[in-house]
Amino acid sequence: MISTYLGYVTATKDMATTLARVAKQASVKSDQQYYDTHIGKIKNVDEFLADQKLYSYAMKAYGLEDMTYAKAFMKKVLTSDLSNSSSFANKLNDNRYRQFAAAFNFTANSTKPAAQSDAQKNDTIGLYERSFANEATLAKKESAFYSSWIDKATNVDDIVNSTRMRDYVLTAHGLDATHISKSFLKSVLTSDLNDPNSFVNTASNFSSTSAQATYKLIASEFGFKPDGTLSGATAQTAQQKEALISRYDNTVPTLTTLASATSNDQYYHQQIGKVRSADDITGDNRLFSYVKSAFGVNSKVTAKQFSLAVSDKNYAFVTGMTEMVSAFNFSPDGSLPAGQPAQTDASIKTTSDKYMAHYADARQTLFKDAETHYAAVVGKIKTINDFFAANDFQSKDLPTVQEMALRAYGIDKNELSREQLRKILESDPYDSKSYVGSLKDQRFVDLAKAFNFDSKGHLRPAVEALPLASMNSFVSAYSKAKTFGLTGQMREKAVKDVKDAANNFIKSIGKVKSVDDLLADKKLTDFILVANNIDPKTVDKNTLKKAFTSDPEDAKGFLNSPAGQKFKAMVSVFNFDSKGNLTNSKISTSQNKGTRLATDDLYLHQSLESQQGASNDGIRLALYFQRKAPQVNSVYDIMADPALYNVIKTTFSLPSAMSNMDVTRQAKMLEKLFPVKDLHDPAKVNNLLKRFSAVYDAANGVNTNSPGSAILTGGSNIGMSADLLLSIAQLRSR
Template structure:
């Protein structure tokens, strides 16, 4: 029999090649192919446990082969919530169970998928709110275009036949350009407001007096002759152009900003004196919007409703418009008494004060109510049909889910039909060949990413950087590292800090869309490294980027080199493609691709260790210890794992009676012999295993020639102090 150390060195000199040879063995290859082919078809934990070949393969991979019979026990392990420190798997002292549970998505499957995760909802709402600020910027751009173009207009057709100009003009007056024909607008613009028989002064051409007032206002802002030519040097005077641009800049933004509010207030004070009827007031959209805001009323109140309130005080009271109507002197027919203004100076001042107080409240209320309504209704969505469901009447004053979602991603309702939107939302935005990807429009792509519908319109789990099982596993591991060895108040503080760190981790990881996002957040990166037993101080950003760019299936890639292997398990569980972006190709119902690859690798390790153990159990133990050492966070992890404890006992020639000692006492003795920090150093682990091999071979009659002798007689005893040797001697004498 070859020496333990020689067997260990032979196997680990080029571990990637060693595992590749194991993978080519007929039985191993067959078992792995079966697992890789069938695990993706498993939908729940019961199906997994029922397929003995799959289940036993996974159990062997995680070193739990002797527990294969205990299916009820293992089901409790697999469905444990690893984010909960008191869950079944987390309460077990053997970390193998936690690692096994983390490798599968059965915990995730126990939670119902939602149309949007918290992160997706917050992103959508944030973009929706930001869109209002963007409106102001876009309005300025449109105004700059209008200002330049109107100076070049020589005929009314230059406005009417230019879609952008036509929409600008009508939008400034609160009108929908899609409902107004070119010929109608041309008739308005070529009307003489001073001619009682002109188009705008003929009531039969308009549905209501307020509409007629609006179009009279438009006609008065331009200088076109009845034939459409200019009546002066330009289509508008400088004052007319400035007034129209001001109207547009203050009409377009849905939310009123501070500067706009001041401008609107000035406009109101300057123009309310020109109002001679209720129709004049409602016909000027800027004035009408102003008073609705001032009296805290919905912007959806129409001119017809206002006129009804003027004529019927009971109706005004029922509609909550009584205070607003009382602020004016309109007669029931909407006219003003001869020589009387629409408002007194005191009423104008009071209305102004109300407006300046209410405009910010309205903005905040709009956001608050819209956000609360959005979150509530998104939470009720079960299928894509729910997304398209008509609003309930109680939500009449709030934007629909569809309106908010489209606005959030800069998509106008006129750009998309219901059928197109359905196809977008049912597309896989991470598949370059999907419908939404072929549109080549980043707005629709981001919209599809914001919702969790599959290709049939049903809910699926969100596409996130980390699967839920891995997130929970990271939290559990991080907690163990940060609270190890602490007691009393120090432990209480550490537990609180861990909880805070875990909450921040969950929020941060949900925002990660790429490897670059991840590595840009140092605190998040450090959390992940600690959770994977890697000291953040020993790793730089360039190395991590190299690790994430490496293919774990490439035998010659960085992750399969001695320097990169410590990152392999960590990197594999992330749902990133080769370019570092999110992908759905690694996501499967029961086990994601990264976890499957890790399971296959562990199976090869277990097979290697088992086969080596058939000829020399010392080699099996050494290989196992080398593999598990980076995951050891305390001496209790060693004591909880018989194989790890066996290596330590053998290395330091500890008596079997030590296991009968009080657990705390055992831990204190081991802490004097073993530095947990050193177990995360490959070189120091290798030195420890040299000593183990020598002691093991000496105890089992293996001929180790001069190697064992040199190790055993070395002055430092492989790094063990004289005081420690004395402690061992004292233990033996007990």
């Protein structure tokens, strides 16, 4: 019989090679191939339990082979809510059950797919809000371009034939360029304001007097002759250009910033003295918007509605415009009585004060109402048809789900047809060969990632960095690591700290889109390491990145090297590809790829340990201890596991009667023998197991002259204090 020492050293010298050799064994290879081929086809826990070969394989992998018969019991384990400390699996003392439940997607708290997860919803809403801030920045860039370009214009055609410039001029005045022809704009720009018969002075050319006032304003801002040539050195004077750019910068942003509000207020003070009729207010989009904002009137109120309010006090009252109308001296027909200004000095000050106090109300109201509505509607979407139906029947005062989503990802609402949008949302954004991938536009890819529709328009699970079962398992493991063995106030404080850390973990992990995101958050990575029994102080960021981007199936890769093996189980459960980005290729209904690989790995370990144990149980114990040591957080973990305790008792020649002692006393004695933290150090564990091997061989008459016997006389740095030796001696004498 081979010695324990030699068997252990041979097997662990290159564990990756040892396991690869086991994997090639016919029976092991057959079992693994069957499992890998069929586990992805399982849709629910009952199908899993009904496939005896699959079920038995998994039970053996997690060391639960002796419980294979107890299917009803195991179903309760597999469907336990791991986020609930009182759930069935979490209440069991044996940690193997919790690990088993976490390896599959059958847990009771596995939520049904949603159109958007909370993280996706928050991302979309956040980007939607940010888009308004981006408008101001983009407006400044467009204005800088216009400022340089307009000085080079030599003819009116330079403007009307340039889509970009035509849009700029019309947008500055609140007009939709898509509804205005080139010839119409040219006629406006070449009109002579002093000629009563010119285009802009002919009322029949316009739908209303307010529209006519707007186009008169545009004509006044340029210097073109009726033939389209310049009337001066440039198309605009420096003053005209500055005024138009200021108008654009303050019109384009949908929501007003403080800088824009201040500029608008200055503009109001400059223009209000020039107003001679209600049409002068409504004909200037910037001025009209200012007045509506000052008095809290709906921004969608039209010029015609304002005119009706001026002429009819009852209409003004019903529509909530009484205060606004009363601030002006307009007659019912919209004109001003002879000699009277549009507003008194007192009214001007009141209007200005109201505007500066309330200009941001529109932003707050829009965000609050739109986002509340968005979250409620998205929560009811079950298919792609629901998504489009929600856009067909929404309040006219709020943006639709589609409008908010498109705006959030920088897509114009008129840029895509409904059919194109459907194809994008039903496409796989993680596949470069899919429809959305073929468009080569990151905006569309990001939009597809923001929703969870499959190729048929049905809901699929959200692609997140960490599966829910693994997330709950990490929280449970972290809690155990931080609170085990503590009592009284120390435990109360630890429990509170754990709760705070877990809440931060759950909140933060949902935002992670890449390995870089993960590693940038030290609190997050520390939590994950502790949950996997790895001391954060012993790991640097470069090592972690190497681990997360390594292929666990590569026998020669980092994760299968001595230095990387301790990270293998941890990183395998994350949904990252080899470049460190999110991927959906690892997600499956019953068991994700990471946990399947972990199950296969455990099965190989179990097979190795069983085979070695058939000839020498000491080798099995040593290999088992090496595998489980990183998961030990307390001497109580050792005492609860007969195999682990057997190794410790053998290594330190502890009497069998010790197991009959009071549990607390046993724990204190074990704590004096070795620091539990040493079990997270592979080198120290290796030394301990070499000593175990030598002692086991000596006690069982196996190869007592093996090299391991030297450890008995000085090869180990672990010793016993005098009082501990005395306690052991007393136990032996009983």
